[in-house]
Amino acid sequence: MEVMDVEREVSNNNSVMCLLTDPEGEPLGAPLYLPQNVGPPQLQEIVNKLLNNVEKMPYAFYISDQELVVQLSSYLQKNKVSVEKVLRIVYQPQALFRIRPVNRCSATIAGHTEAVLSVSFSPDGRHLASGSGDTTVRLWDLGTQTPMFTCSGHKNWVLCISWSPDGQHLVSGSKAGEILSWDPQTGKQSGSPFLGHKKWITGISWEPVHLQAPCRRFVSSSKDGDARVWDISLRKCVICLSGHTLAVTCVKWGGDGMIYTGSQDCTIKVWETTQGKLIRELKGHGHWVNSLALSTEYVLRTGAFDHTRKAYSSPAEMKEAALARYNKMKGNASERLVSGSDDFTMFLWEPASSKHPKARLTGHQQLVNHVYFSPDGQWLASASFDKSVKLWNGITGKFIASFRGHVGPVYQISWSADSRLLLSGSKDSTLKVWDIRTHKLKQDLPGHADEVFSVDWSPDGEKVASGGKDRVLKLWMN
Amino acid sequence: MPQGDYIELHRKRHGYRLDHFERKRKKEARVVHERSAFAKRVLGIKGKMFAKKRYAEKALMKKTIAMHEESSSRRKVDDKVHDGAIPAYLLDRDTTTRAKVLSNTIKQKRKEKAGKWDVPLPKVRPVAEVEMFRVIRSGKRKCEHLNVVPLLIVEMVSSTAKQWKRMVTKVTFVGPGFTRKPPKYERFIRPTGLRFTKAHVTHPELKCTFNLEIIGIKKNPNGPMYTSLGVVTKGTIIEVNVSELGLVTPAGKVVWGKYAQVTNNPENDGCINAVLLV
Numbered sequence A: 001m002e003v004m005d006v007e008r009e010v011s012n013n014n015s016v017m018c019l020l021t022d023p024e025g026e027p028l029g030a031p032l033y034l035p036q037n038v039g040p041p042q043l044q045e046i047v048n049k050l051l052n053n054v055e056k057m058p059y060a061f062y063i064s065d066q067e068l069v070v071q072l073s074s075y076l077q078k079n080k081v082s083v084e085k086v087l088r089i090v091y092q093p094q095a096l097f098r099i100r101p102v103n104r105c106s107a108t109i110a111g112h113t114e115a116v117l118s119v120s121f122s123p124d125g126r127h128l129a130s131g132s133g134d135t136t137v138r139l140w141d142l143g144t145q146t147p148m149f150t151c152s153g154h155k156n157w158v159l160c161i162s163w164s165p166d167g168q169h170l171v172s173g174s175k176a177g178e179i180l181s182w183d184p185q186t187g188k189q190s191g192s193p194f195l196g197h198k199k200w201i202t203g204i205s206w207e208p209v210h211l212q213a214p215c216r217r218f219v220s221s222s223k224d225g226d227a228r229v230w231d232i233s234l235r236k237c238v239i240c241l242s243g244h245t246l247a248v249t250c251v252k253w254g255g256d257g258m259i260y261t262g263s264q265d266c267t268i269k270v271w272e273t274t275q276g277k278l279i280r281e282l283k284g285h286g287h288w289v290n291s292l293a294l295s296t297e298y299v300l301r302t303g304a305f306d307h308t309r310k311a312y313s314s315p316a317e318m319k320e321a322a323l324a325r326y327n328k329m330k331g332n333a334s335e336r337l338v339s340g341s342d343d344f345t346m347f348l349w350e351p352a353s354s355k356h357p358k359a360r361l362t363g364h365q366q367l368v369n370h371v372y373f374s375p376d377g378q379w380l381a382s383a384s385f386d387k388s389v390k391l392w393n394g395i396t397g398k399f400i401a402s403f404r405g406h407v408g409p410v411y412q413i414s415w416s417a418d419s420r421l422l423l424s425g426s427k428d429s430t431l432k433v434w435d436i437r438t439h440k441l442k443q444d445l446p447g448h449a450d451e452v453f454s455v456d457w458s459p460d461g462e463k464v465a466s467g468g469k470d471r472v473l474k475l476w477m478n
Numbered sequence B: 001m002p003q004g005d006y007i008e009l010h011r012k013r014h015g016y017r018l019d020h021f022e023r024k025r026k027k028e029a030r031v032v033h034e035r036s037a038f039a040k041r042v043l044g045i046k047g048k049m050f051a052k053k054r055y056a057e058k059a060l061m062k063k064t065i066a067m068h069e070e071s072s073s074r075r076k077v078d079d080k081v082h083d084g085a086i087p088a089y090l091l092d093r094d095t096t097t098r099a100k101v102l103s104n105t106i107k108q109k110r111k112e113k114a115g116k117w118d119v120p121l122p123k124v125r126p127v128a129e130v131e132m133f134r135v136i137r138s139g140k141r142k143c144e145h146l147n148v149v150p151l152l153i154v155e156m157v158s159s160t161a162k163q164w165k166r167m168v169t170k171v172t173f174v175g176p177g178f179t180r181k182p183p184k185y186e187r188f189i190r191p192t193g194l195r196f197t198k199a200h201v202t203h204p205e206l207k208c209t210f211n212l213e214i215i216g217i218k219k220n221p222n223g224p225m226y227t228s229l230g231v232v233t234k235g236t237i238i239e240v241n242v243s244e245l246g247l248v249t250p251a252g253k254v255v256w257g258k259y260a261q262v263t264n265n266p267e268n269d270g271c272i273n274a275v276l277l278v
Helices: A002-010 A040-050 A072-079 A297-302 A315-330 B003-014 B020-041 B044-072 B102-114 B224-229
Strands: A015-021 A032-035 A059-063 A087-093 A104-110 A116-121 A127-132 A136-141 A146-152 A158-163 A170-174 A179-182 A201-206 A217-222 A226-231 A236-242 A248-253 A258-263 A267-272 A278-283 A289-294 A337-341 A346-349 A359-361 A368-373 A379-384 A388-393 A399-404 A410-415 A421-426 A431-435 A440-445 A452-457 A464-468 A472-477 B133-138 B162-168 B198-202 B209-219 B237-241 B257-262 B273-276
Touching: A015 A040, A015 A072, A040 A059, A040 A087, A116 A158, A116 A452, A116 A464, A116 A472, A127 A158, A127 A170, A127 A464, A136 A158, A136 A170, A136 A179, A158 A201, A170 A201, A170 A217, A217 A248, A226 A248, A226 A258, A248 A289, A258 A289, A267 A289, A289 A297, A297 A315, A297 A368, A337 A368, A337 A379, A368 A410, A379 A410, A388 A410, A388 A421, A410 A452, A421 A452, A421 A464, B020 B044, B198 B237, B198 B257, B209 B224, B237 B273
Parallel strands: A015 A087, A201 A248, A289 A368, B198 B273
Antiparallel strands: A015 A032, A059 A087, A104 A472, A116 A127, A127 A136, A136 A146, A158 A170, A170 A179, A201 A217, A217 A226, A226 A236, A248 A258, A258 A267, A267 A278, A289 A337, A337 A346, A346 A359, A368 A379, A379 A388, A388 A399, A410 A421, A421 A431, A431 A440, A452 A464, A464 A472, B133 B162, B198 B209, B209 B237, B237 B257, B257 B273
8 A cells, every 4th residue: 555655656657546437426346546547438438347247338437527538647637637535436337339420311302292390200110100291190211211102091291100119000080180090001091090199280299119019009199189099999089187287298208108398388397107197297398399309218119129120020029129229228217307488498207206307408599399318318308499409418417519500490300210310490491400419510411402300210220211201201321 | 789689678668579589490490401402502612612512411311210210120239240350269359450461471581682662762862972971180290390480481281181081970870799900000980879779660550669689781872882881771671680579480480670761850859660571
């Protein structure tokens, strides 16, 4: 010990005491003496060893919320951190695979005769569907990048489409208040329409596959103020969640089996799904709640499919795999919910624990239109009509960076599957890809002739689809 | 007592005639027939005016009947499919429609190359030089020495001041890096009171006006000399900074300068009003 102390005093700028902690704050092993020429690659080796990982996993390191990209010595010099105190380094696991940023438009497919209002990739990334103002839903072939099926049957604009997490069903909601379900293999309607809502449909969300496989139930929200839970095999409405006094703008089915609805009456209601009873009401916003995001949303959307592209034979197997993925994603903490509102702020809630918000995220100068958690839940991105996209810490809600570049209101955002890239589509007809590590613009994707209404990044990370007012669907690739 | 009051007084004292109400009712019922007889009989301008009024009443009556009938049959949803589809998050918001500028930038570039302009005011009243400039005299006046000169040699020399300087009487635009020439050599004086940097530019399709900075004068229809001087009169083409409008070209570049044509006489109004050339 004495020898070590002497060493420390004599060669004062040679080693520093570090403590590696995981994102929740738990330390990994005891504090270590590390020489100052240690950088992220060496730290990665140490973490892999300490965690006894069979395969080498990539990690990113953060000291007081700032990413460590250089050697420790340069960091210490720049920030003048004292070597006498223990330096806490937080390690965050990163995705094994790396998604390449898209930089070219590989196809511009015409087909819709009115503006494209929503695009969505299926959870396995093999099918692409789009809903439009010409009352049709179209399915597109990704291999040849041409139209495949045209599904007509709606009476008015198709406002929302949603794939079931097992990829077997596609449902779409229209401005006339009806919901139709389609078979993605044949492009035909798979049953009778779901009637019940009196005004237009604002959002559709499926029950997670780890709660029930094969997927049967989904919830839809409407302007008439209630949300309805439908069963696709019984083909009727099983529960009607009424309680909101104004339009329900968004609905999400959480991984722990609760349904969250955000409404224009400035409240968010949490419902349980067996009987449709109201569990909690989250108040706090001063104006309409525009968008909701769950920390586990990406995993719920993709279900059992991940980057290994494994196909599952039975629903039970799918349920198990989805449950494993969900538990890994969730960790020990409970699900987090973020709501973006017209009052220019967002709230971070933990609905399972309390009805008071955990944090209030301010900074936007115009209404927040879309909020989205990254697939690994570490980051949160918000798109606003003040032409900027803001990045926040997904766990604490602290502001990290603001992405400026758009010249018109930003409408929708989408994350790449490895959480390293963020895509935004705006009224100024451009899409922009932002790098999360450098907090800068990675790629600018102009080409649309008019406003871009909807963007989606495929879960396998290869393609991006965007549609807007100019009636064409654009596919972007690397 | 006024004439009509006698009737009222009689009514107050003795009440109404016994058949008054029946007669009144029947007379009012006959009005319809009288009106239609009048409509058939009347001629000329009087007839036309009456017919117009009568038609307006008929249309109004039809509308009220239709309105009353509507409420008895209820329909759940509006069946018509409208144009201009917007996604769910924009449905309850009223947004201003943006005119498409994109294809027009290419057309504009082509026209620029050809030197032809398709402008809102193709012809303007020409401004004469005497209207544009005011003569400024400079130099010492010779007549000041008149009392010194002996009376015999009275050379009534008119004040032969130098008259080569001109002051511009119209509104001008000078760029931000403008500095005057030395006063001895400057031929044209542009007074600071008539210098403007901003213009009120109206977008012809959106019908809204923005206060935008002028970048430069492109062309004054009265002549190239006025263009180089920076004189702004009615019909002048100016270039304005449109970065605050947020326009983007198909290539993804942000448009920050566009041409506009001046539509008023700025020297009379004290401001420059222009219409954007899209």
